Amino acid sequence: MTLALKLFLTFAALSPLAFGGGNTILPEMQRQVVSVHHWLSASDFVVLYALAQAAPGPNMLVATLIGWRVAGLGGALAATFGLCLPSSLLTFAIAGLWWRFREASWRRWIQAALVPVTVGLVGAGAAVIAAETARGPLAAVITALVALLTLATRANPLWFLAASALAGVVGRV
Amino acid sequence: MPSPPEPPAPVSSADLFRGFLGIGLSGFGGVMPWARRMVVERRRWLDAAEFNDLLALCQFLPGPNVINLSVALGARFAGGRGALAAFAGLMLAPMAVVIGLGALYTRYGDLAFVQHLFHGLAAGASGLILATAAKIAWPLRRHPVAIAIALLVLFAAAGLRLPLFFVLVAGVGFSLVAARGAR
Numbered sequence: 001m002t003l004a005l006k007l008f009l010t011f012a013a014l015s016p017l018a019f020g021g022g023n024t025i026l027p028e029m030q031r032q033v034v035s036v037h038h039w040l041s042a043s044d045f046v047v048l049y050a051l052a053q054a055a056p057g058p059n060m061l062v063a064t065l066i067g068w069r070v071a072g073l074g075g076a077l078a079a080t081f082g083l084c085l086p087s088s089l090l091t092f093a094i095a096g097l098w099w100r101f102r103e104a105s106w107r108r109w110i111q112a113a114l115v116p117v118t119v120g121l122v123g124a125g126a127a128v129i130a131a132e133t134a135r136g137p138l139a140a141v142i143t144a145l146v147a148l149l150t151l152a153t154r155a156n157p158l159w160f161l162a163a164s165a166l167a168g169v170v171g172r173v
Numbered sequence: 174m175p176s177p178p179e180p181p182a183p184v185s186s187a188d189l190f191r192g193f194l195g196i197g198l199s200g201f202g203g204v205m206p207w208a209r210r211m212v213v214e215r216r217r218w219l220d221a222a223e224f225n226d227l228l229a230l231c232q233f234l235p236g237p238n239v240i241n242l243s244v245a246l247g248a249r250f251a252g253g254r255g256a257l258a259a260f261a262g263l264m265l266a267p268m269a270v271v272i273g274l275g276a277l278y279t280r281y282g283d284l285a286f287v288q289h290l291f292h293g294l295a296a297g298a299s300g301l302i303l304a305t306a307a308k309i310a311w312p313l314r315r316h317p318v319a320i321a322i323a324l325l326v327l328f329a330a331a332g333l334r335l336p337l338f339f340v341l342v343a344g345v346g347f348s349l350v351a352a353r354g355a356r
Contacts (some may be wrong), residue, residue, distance in 0.1 A: 015236055017337050019345075022237040023305065027330040028337035035334070047291050050298035051274045057197045057267020058204055060237045064268050065275045076272055080264065087236020088244045092256055095245040098230045111233055113348035116319040119310045120326025120344065126306040127331040130299040139296040146300025151307060161297045168293015169286060 003071040004078040010037065011063055011082030018087060020118030022060035026125030029063070039070045046132045054161050060084075138171045184218055184250040186258035192216055193243050193262030204239045204263075212246065219246075239263065318351045 010032050018025045026049075033039050040048070048069060052062035060083055067079025101107050134140040146160045167173070192211055199207045205228075213224050231241035240263065247259030281287045313319045326344045329335045 014337070017341055018235040018237065019341065021232065023302065025337060026302075027334075031334055031336075046295045046299075047278065048275070050291065050295035051278060052271055053298040053301060054294060055267055055271040055274055056199065057270070058237050058239050058263065060240070061267055061271045064271050068272050068275050069279070073272070076268065080268060084236065084240050084260070084264075087234065087241060088256070088260065091231065091234050091236065091241040091244045092248050092253070094234060095227075095230065095248055098226075107233075109349070109352055111229075113345060113352040114233075115309075116313060116316075116322040116348050117326050117341065117344040119306070119313060119319075120323035121330055121337075121340070122302070122309060123306040123323065123327040124330035126299070126302040127327065129295075129302055133292070133295045133299040135292060135296075139292065142293060142296040143299040143303065146297045147303040147307070148300075150301055150304035157301055160300065161294055164297025164300070165290045165294040168289045168291070168296065171293070172285075172289050173292040173296060 004067075004074045006037070007067050007071060007075050008078040008082040011067075011079045012086055015083050015086040016090065018083075019114055020121065022058070022083075023125050024118055024121035027121065027128050029066075030125075030128050033066055040066065042132050044069070046129055049129060050133075050161075054158070054165075135173060138167070139173045142167055142173070184216075184255075186247075186251045186254045188216075189243075189247050189251060189255050189259040190262035192218075193247075193259045194266060196239075197263045197265065197267045205242075208239055208242055218250070319348075322348050322351065 011029075014025045014029060014032070017028070030042070030045055034042050034045050045066075048065045049062045052065050053059065055061055061080075063079045063083040064076045068076035071078070130143055133143060142164050146164060149155070149160055150157060196204055196207050196211050209224060209228075212218050213221055219227065227242065227245055228238070231238045231245060234241055240260065243259035243263045244256045247255035247257065249255075251258065278287070278291065282291070310323065313323060322344060325347075326340055329340045329343075330337065
């Protein structure tokens with residue numbers, strides 16, 4: 001099986017599990033890419049994740065970058081379409097039905113039940129990423145400061161990322 | 174039973190592509206506010222209530238929310254072609270930018286200065302996702318059962334590194350039972 005096909009299938013398997021948006025599959029993506037397939041080291045994974053955050057657009061561009069890093073342009077397309085295709089087909093199929101069920105009580109029930117699971121998975125993604133990026137006291141302080149400032153202000157997060165990169169250079173993180 | 178409201182004006186695949194191209198290029202660290210601005214305020218493709226309904230669908234279904242939004246909105250106005258056009262518009266420019274950044278990292282990643290820069294950047298990105306986790310956890314603060322489920326899921330996924338599929342099935346199962354009790 002070619003590498004691009006493997007990437008496509010790996011990310012396509014994640015897609016229908018991404019309840020609550022892209023961030024919920026982050027821990028599993030890291031597990032697959034680093035521990036199962038050994039495509040990247042844990043430290044490369046977080047750098048690619050950070051790069052994807054520094055770029056404009058949907059936050060799941062980390063898939064594009066991983067695919068590109070592993071297998072070039074074909075890999076980038078394979079990983080991106082793998083991640084988007086199953087969920088997009090589902091959305092396409094269900095969008096029309098949605099209106100009929102929007103007041104249904106079972107829909108609200110499922111929606112409420114998904115919330116704590118989403119919270120747990122996004123928290124797990126944050127834990128997996130933060131454990132890897134906290135290389136020393138300065139890196140940990142940068143992480144904590146950015147988290148607090150993001151919660152406390154409405155400033156564009158890009159400024160925080162730029163300041164973090166600068167602090168990394170100055171402080172030799 | 175409410176039926177889907179008629180679109181106010183015909184929206185072509187080319188309109189969808191252009192609209193979502195702008196969203197893809199403008200959104201940093203979260204695209205949804207930009208999507209709302211374009212769809213509701215600037216182009217008036219949907220009113221605020223319709224947008225919220227569509228957003229609820231896109232959050233309900235698996236997959237990145239804004240990508241689901243592009244597909245659902247494209248499909249609504251121009252069928253399969255519209256869905257493709259909106260999706261391509263959304264993804265094209267960000268993919269090019271991110272690959273460009275990746276190429277820079279590969280080319281210059283061995284320089285000590287670049288290493289420090291990217292490790293600083295990664296530490297900052299950690300802060301962003303921690304803040305996201307805190308924000309979505311906040312509404313659960315008075316629901317001890319939901320907090321317990323969230324912590325179990327967190328531990329299973331990040332601590333035990335269990336496969337997502339099992340974590341989802343078990344977590345959603347527990348959560349459905351708990352939510353049923355709370356109704």
